[in-house]
Amino acid sequence: MDYTSTTLFLAVLLFASAVAHDISHDSLCKSMVETKGYICEEHKVTTKDGYILGVQRIPVGRTSKTANRPPVLLQHGIFMDAATWLFNSPNKSLAFILADNGFDVWMGNNRGTISSRGHTSLSANDLAYWDWTWEQLVNDDLPAMYDYIHKQTGQKLYYVGHSLGTLLALASFSQEKLVNLTKSAALLCPIAYTGQVSSVFARAIANTHLAQHVYSLGLGEFIAGGSVAGKLQEGLCHLPPIDCSNLVSLNFIIYNLPFPKTTDLHVKFLFIGPNCCIKPSIYDVFLEHTPQSTSTKNVVHLSQMLLAGNIAKYDYGDYSENKKHYGQGTPPLYNLTRIPKDIPLFIGYGGKDLLSDVNDVKLLLDNLKDHQKDKLVLQYRDDYAHFDFVMAENAESVVYDPLLAFLRTQT
């Protein structure tokens, strides 16, 4: 590792420990839904590989209580959970708006998040529990939730994804999975191609192979709380590129950050881009629910995609290992041009988003260039960054009104 890489590496560590703090373990129904006057149900869905996922349901709205409501599944992004949809007041949070507009709202939580840490035989302390990437979310988590909701309601689903939640849908649809159970899909801040991600921190994580180092230390869970950041630091000192002979100064860099707690978020926003329109008063609630854990292997996989600029399966790093898993020496690519041309898609993206970079979204749209014109709705907002789409004060008029109009045209 050269000097620049090492500096970046430390910057990433600094970032990691700045965002790591204890998060709330309260049930989302109790802490974020019922408190706002809505009925909420906690459901458990078991995947075929044994993960027990928590899914929250808001079956009716405050006044809108019609029967036979169309189900919509909301699927969050990486380091987040279903709280994504609940941070603002009812009139400004997508989950509540959908419930008040006649939808039966279901909110998924990926394996490893606070609501979804159960497993039929593994514990979250086992390394094996964390042996997955977003591909398993595509192959197991999403179909299990779809199947469950379809069985409960007897209807096809509407889908709304944010960030990594969009990749799950795009990858599924490109393999013809879930297509016949989906009425339409709204994708906010799409993550597909990531070769042009402009977030310095995301690039640094990839360039320095941070996640690979973390994985080699036997840490399957990526950045859960302060204690993990501490372990991370301890372990990293045994890696050749990191000189910890001056532990005092390293400690100083990591723990005596010139950022008081409330500005953690500014560090975080360097990661995702400057959100224009989020009310500062929701930051505290936001920090109670983020960052949620993901697997280190998932971050390795996403880093591989960022470096390669493609959408490939996990690269085991050597020819024979890949051959064993895939029957070929390099990981197979997902081909998004195979997404059925008639599935209704709504894509929302922002000019200030450093993760869902406009140039990468263009590549995705290029893959969709033969999509039926009346089945593809684009919503571009110049001043929006990654979290504005789910948390902005004005998202109701900017994003949710057109999104609702889109859902309503696909009945």
Ligand SMILES: *[C@@H]1O[C@H](CO)[C@@H](O)[C@H](O)[C@H]1NC(C)=O
């Ligand atoms: C929220 O929306 C409802 C119905 O549209 C309205 O009656 C209520 O006044 C709004 N509440 C706030 C705080 O704006």
Ligand SMILES: *[C@@H]1O[C@H](CO)[C@@H](O)[C@H](O)[C@H]1NC(C)=O
């Ligand atoms: C959807 O397609 C899959 C596989 O093609 C099939 O097994 C399933 O029964 C279909 N579901 C519906 C609701 O048509």
Ligand SMILES: *[C@@H]1O[C@H](CO)[C@@H](O)[C@H](O)[C@H]1NC(C)=O
């Ligand atoms: C993707 O699929 C399309 C249509 O089946 C095909 O023409 C194209 O060559 C494929 N691209 C890649 C990179 O495999």
